[in-house]
Amino acid sequence: MRDKLLHTVLPVVTGIWLAGAIVAAFMAVPPISGLGELGRIAWFHIPSAWVSVLAFAVATVNSIIYLARRGIEADDRAVAAAGLGLLFALIATISGAFWARRAWGVFWNWDPREASIVILLLLYGAYFALRAAIDDERRRGVLAAAYNIAAFITVPYLVFVVPRVMESLHPDPVVNADGSGGMAGDMMGVLILTTIGFTLLFLWIFSIAVRYIRLRREVLHGGAL
């Protein structure tokens, strides 16, 4: 039952859902005021940022489980989730830079949100550098889990606090057709569609990544699959 859900239902639902969400993002809502068609990048940029935070949270939960029980499967899940968090944070950064080019005239201007995401990328890049530096599986798992938990403490601060307490050009309230503040209902609908689609995509890739890591460990080091 669980296999059928992972191998059949999840891919099919993700494929259809995201295709529908893409069509809705282009055809169902007008362009965002002042940004033209390129403003539609928001419908993919915001879900990418959301999924990166979700993935870092999943990685942290699994690091805590690993420290508590020392089961290597939890470490596998933490690595897979942290890697995906990094990937989606990178997608959010690049798509955000294109948005910035259209809205602010430059790809990068060290806005608090831009600085925050660079720090996040460096923090989680260091997680993988740390893992690569330790050969012993158990020692690597424990140190990486402890680092991962410490790294996640900064996520709420960097993602939610810094951009709100510092002056930022990043748009929170102006993503609508007439620029009057708040988000129009149809735009919010599209954002919810793409966010659910990206979350499904994360779950699917996460399941593939965890299986790949387990298989790789099995082939390289032996042990129960």
Next chain:
Amino acid sequence: MSDLLWATLTIVLIWGGIFAYLLGLDRRLRRLERAVTGTAEEADA
């Protein structure tokens, strides 16, 4: 066709490519898992 429709089709096609790649990866991984599990079972026997 309008530019917007072309853009939509292009992005849907790109998503289709990513989807097909992930699906292929999933299938290949399942085959490998079966092969490794089979090898382990043979070794146990």
